[in-house]
Amino acid sequence: xxxxxxxxxARLLNEMSEYLEVQDVPFKPxxxxxxxxxxxxxxxxxxxxxxxxxxxxxxxxxxxxxxxxEKIEEYxxxxxxKELEQxxxxxxxxxxxxxxxxxxxxxxxxxxxxxxxxxxxxxxxRAVRAHKVAGLAHFGKxxxxxxxxxxxxLKKGRGRMLLGTVVPLAxxxxxxxxxxxxxxxxxxxGSIRRRQExxxxxxxxxxxxHPKRVxxxxxxxxxxxxxxxxxxxxxxxxxxxxxxxxxxxxKKDCYGAALQYFTGDKQHNIEVRKIAIKKGYKLSxxxxxxxxxxxxxxxxxxxxxxxxxAYIPPELRxxxxxxxxxxxxxxxxxxxxxxxxxxxxxxTNWTDGNASIEEMAKAAMNAGLEYIAxxxxxxxxxxxxxxxxKKLARQGKEIDALNKKxxxxxxxxxxxxxxxxxxxxxxxxxxxxxxxLDLVCVAVHSHFALSEKEQTERIIRAxxxxxxxxxxxxxxxRIGRREAYALDMESTLRAAKEYGVAMEANASTDRLDLKDAxxxxxxxxxxxxxxxxxxxxxxxxxxxxxxxxQVRRGWGKKSDVLNTLSVDKCLAFLKxxxx
DNA sequence: GCCGTTTTCGGCCCGACTGTTTTCAGTCG
Numbered sequence: 001x002x003x004x005x006x007x008x009x010a011r012l013l014n015e016m017s018e019y020l021e022v023q024d025v026p027f028k029p030x031x032x033x034x035x036x037x038x039x040x041x042x043x044x045x046x047x048x049x050x051x052x053x054x055x056x057x058x059x060x061x062x063x064x065x066x067x068x069x070e071k072i073e074e075y076x077x078x079x080x081x082k083e084l085e086q087x088x089x090x091x092x093x094x095x096x097x098x099x100x101x102x103x104x105x106x107x108x109x110x111x112x113x114x115x116x117x118x119x120x121x122x123x124x125x126r127a128v129r130a131h132k133v134a135g136l137a138h139f140g141k142x143x144x145x146x147x148x149x150x151x152x153x154l155k156k157g158r159g160r161m162l163l164g165t166v167v168p169l170a171x172x173x174x175x176x177x178x179x180x181x182x183x184x185x186x187x188x189x190g191s192i193r194r195r196q197e198x199x200x201x202x203x204x205x206x207x208x209x210h211p212k213r214v215x216x217x218x219x220x221x222x223x224x225x226x227x228x229x230x231x232x233x234x235x236x237x238x239x240x241x242x243x244x245x246x247x248x249x250x251k252k253d254c255y256g257a258a259l260q261y262f263t264g265d266k267q268h269n270i271e272v273r274k275i276a277i278k279k280g281y282k283l284s285x286x287x288x289x290x291x292x293x294x295x296x297x298x299x300x301x302x303x304x305x306x307x308x309x310a311y312i313p314p315e316l317r318x319x320x321x322x323x324x325x326x327x328x329x330x331x332x333x334x335x336x337x338x339x340x341x342x343x344x345x346x347x348t349n350w351t352d353g354n355a356s357i358e359e360m361a362k363a364a365m366n367a368g369l370e371y372i373a374x375x376x377x378x379x380x381x382x383x384x385x386x387x388x389x390k391k392l393a394r395q396g397k398e399i400d401a402l403n404k405k406x407x408x409x410x411x412x413x414x415x416x417x418x419x420x421x422x423x424x425x426x427x428x429x430x431x432x433x434x435x436x437l438d439l440v441c442v443a444v445h446s447h448f449a450l451s452e453k454e455q456t457e458r459i460i461r462a463x464x465x466x467x468x469x470x471x472x473x474x475x476x477x478r479i480g481r482r483e484a485y486a487l488d489m490e491s492t493l494r495a496a497k498e499y500g501v502a503m504e505a506n507a508s509t510d511r512l513d514l515k516d517a518x519x520x521x522x523x524x525x526x527x528x529x530x531x532x533x534x535x536x537x538x539x540x541x542x543x544x545x546x547x548x549x550q551v552r553r554g555w556g557k558k559s560d561v562l563n564t565l566s567v568d569k570c571l572a573f574l575k576x577x578x579x
Numbered sequence: 580g581c582c583g584t585t586t587t588c589g590g591c592c593c594g595a596c597t598g599t600t601t602t603c604a605g606t607c608g
Binding site: 028 | 580581582590591592593594595596597598599600603604605606607608
């Protein structure tokens with residue numbers, strides 16, 4: 001609940017920022033966007049701060065001053081912000097929808113509205129297809145092509161939401177349904193339970209002796225916008241955030257069968273049911289039956305067991321070899337959630353993070369971590385104020401001092417950097433400075449459009465560098481926003497193995513990069529994985545489990561992931577890899 | 580609209596890249 005509230009305030013401030021920006025208002029947009037970013041990453045509840053200390057308390061939040069504090073207060077007390085509503089009236093354009101199109105920003109949105117009365121993506125697509133856009137100032141043929149491509153991409157991702165967006169909401173709904181009197185169990189199943197990177201709808205299984213009470217509570221949730229259908233065992237609704245949710249209520253005795261039925265993906269379920277048929281059984285959401293006799297239904301474990309299979313963890317139920325492996329008892333012992341001991345990608349306010357090194361360290365400690373690596377951007381990523389050799393040295397001194405301070409707490413801060421890989425595969429920091437770091441991490445942030453051959457050669461050259469330990473977000477994709485750059489993953493992974501570089505499983509909600517399939521291949525090739533949050537704010541350490549989920553989907557064990565080790569062992573391992 | 584060991588007023592993050600231009604606006608994060 002807490003997180004959702006902050007997200008909501010952050011979204012509103014972001015909207016303020018967008019509308020101010022299209023109106024070419026100077027400086028205010030970045031002030032609003034900054035405040036939104038900070039609030040989105042906060043672990044404390046803004047409404048709690050307001051309840052306890054009023055506007056003064058809000059003023060104390062970094063990035064929030066008198067003006068924005070007033071807006072937040074207005075939102076908390078009245079549910080809307082007058083100025084935002086007025087701006088929307090004056091400029092009736094879906095700014096967030098249009099700016100989601102790659103290459104379309106505030107200036108272009110303003111021009112498109114003023115010249116062609118374009119208010120949303122549908123308008124834009126029509127205008128582009130009629131070639132009305134190319135004539136405008138600063139728009140040409142290529143702009144039209146780019147816009148069309150951007151719109152197509154958005155359409156492909158339509159209707160699916162990020163795992164990291166949906167999980168907190170689903171867990172929140174789960175908790176609220178569980179508190180309904182008479183409810184025995186509630187579990188979110190479906191693609192969320194499998195921890196798939198994007199989610200099409202929320203499937204919930206509940207057991208109770210009083211189905212109607214749960215259904216009524218479900219329909220009465222404030223998030224419910226529309227009820228498609230509702231009966232004693234199944235209710236389907238649309239939630240206001242733009243995703244459907246289904247609640248299925250079964251008797252306590254067939255809980256396992258229902259869960260099994262609603263968790264596996266389509267193909268997994270078909271395969272499992274085929275096995276049942278072969279053995280003379282029938283499998284449904286009500287149980288495993290021989291003729292009419294119930295064989296198993298209470299737990300998933302007993303159902304799989306009766307079918308001659310080991311228990312298959314939800315993340316693996318995708319019909320990609322898990323059933324054969326379960327039959328010969330060859331499933332991997334998956335890395336447990338919560339087993340990361342140190343986070344090796346953390347940004348701070350030295351560049352584009354929004355908290356100090358000390359604040360991030362404290363948040364990491366609170367999240368149960370034993371160490372973090374500070375990995376701010378380097379100089380060629382100018383928009384983030386990337387660090388050069390001098391600044392890296394200065395930052396190193398600050399880290400030394402903090403390590404002294406945290407000595408009794410046995411918490412360790414490592415010196416590192418997210419070193420930018422240049423177009424030719426070289427790094428933008430001299431080796432002499434890199435040698436002073438505890439570990440060197442590299443990443444691509446530009447020249448996304450190189451051919452597959454060029455991109456692969458470029459990255460492999462960086463991996464070959466004798467000081468490089470980890471490749472961050474190896475494919476550069478942003479789910480639903482930007483495709484991965486063209487990259488020969490097989491060659492890249494083989495190079496990582498040869499040159500002793502670990503691959504990151506990045507937990508940022510729209511990255512999840514490497515993704516499950518690549519992780520699985522990496523592990524097959526003996527490449528080590530590192531699970532990182534890519535935290536830019538104290539609240540982001542909570543994302544680590546999202547990447548652990550992807551490692552699990554990639555059949556990863558604890559021993560495949562280097563930062564499940566203690567800080568000393570992890571560093572020693574990375575050094576040994578390089579030899 | 581926010582912020583302050585250069586400032587309570589006057590700055591606002593330091594740049595690369597693309598596609599549009601014919602010297603530069605707009606986007607990216």
